[in-house]
Amino acid sequence: MIRLELPGFSGTPLELKEALRRGRLSPRAVPLLxxxxxxxxxxxxxxRQRSExxxxxxxLLLLKLSPEKALTPREEGEEAPLVQVLLDLSETVxxxxxxxxxxxxxxxxxxxxxxxxxxxxxxxxxxxxxxxFRKAVLAVSRERFGLLEAxxxxxxxxxxxxxxxxxxxxxxxxxxxxxxxLLEAARLGRVRLYQEAPFAPLYVEAEAPLEGxxxxxx
Numbered sequence: 001m002i003r004l005e006l007p008g009f010s011g012t013p014l015e016l017k018e019a020l021r022r023g024r025l026s027p028r029a030v031p032l033l034x035x036x037x038x039x040x041x042x043x044x045x046x047x048r049q050r051s052e053x054x055x056x057x058x059x060l061l062l063l064k065l066s067p068e069k070a071l072t073p074r075e076e077g078e079e080a081p082l083v084q085v086l087l088d089l090s091e092t093v094x095x096x097x098x099x100x101x102x103x104x105x106x107x108x109x110x111x112x113x114x115x116x117x118x119x120x121x122x123x124x125x126x127x128x129x130x131x132x133f134r135k136a137v138l139a140v141s142r143e144r145f146g147l148l149e150a151x152x153x154x155x156x157x158x159x160x161x162x163x164x165x166x167x168x169x170x171x172x173x174x175x176x177x178x179x180x181x182l183l184e185a186a187r188l189g190r191v192r193l194y195q196e197a198p199f200a201p202l203y204v205e206a207e208a209p210l211e212g213x214x215x216x217x218x
Contacts, residue, residue, distance in 0.1 A: 002042045002090045004035060013039075013086035017079060020071075027071040032082065036064040039086055047096050056089045145174055150181040158191065164202040 003012055009025050019025040039060060047053055063070040063082050070082040079087070157167055164182070169175045182204060185191045192205045 002039055004038055013090045017083045032067040032070050060085050147181045150178040158206045161203055161205045164204055
């Protein structure tokens with residue numbers, strides 16, 4: 001805590017404020033240079049470079065260069081600039097000292113270990129690991145449902161006007177192949193596709209006898 005020793009006064013910045021306010025000490029009796037030098041000398045060395053203190057110290061030095069303003073309040077009821085800066089300096093120094101004291105009791109903890117790099121397998125090991133999957137892929141039978149197969153099934157389903165969404169195809173794959181077969185049939189004039197509005201149900205209607213396959217008709 002900052003203490004000031006002046007002719008006719010000894011105490012803290014808060015006590016200096018009360019002495020000036022109650023008239024026990026005249027502003028003219030306060031030696032400005034002595035007050036500023038004492039305040040600066042009591043700032044601990046390890047706190048002088050702290051960013052929290054720099055504005056206050058700078059203001060204190062400016063007041064030292066303008067003694068005519070240092071003890072003259074700007075407005076009635078306010079503190080004199082020098083007194084207010086001394087109060088701010090005293091509170092900030094006390095706060096920082098207390099914070100440093102608490103931090104000194106903290107036990108430093110080592111940072112967590114860095115994650116280990118992912119395991120890199122040699123090419124031979126990757127080939128051996130992929131071998132079962134390759135066998136499984138080769139064991140899958142080839143797709144037997146193409147345009148011709150879809151058209152053969154469609155010929156038995158197109159009786160009058162039929163909604164495409166209602167045709168009995170089991171999977172999205174079969175529906176895609178069936179739709180492609182219908183597009184080809186429509187190009188050849190075998191069926192007519194129409195819908196009443198965008199995104200409305202798609203309808204299919206036979207335009208000619210459906211005997212024969214798409215290739216022969218083409």
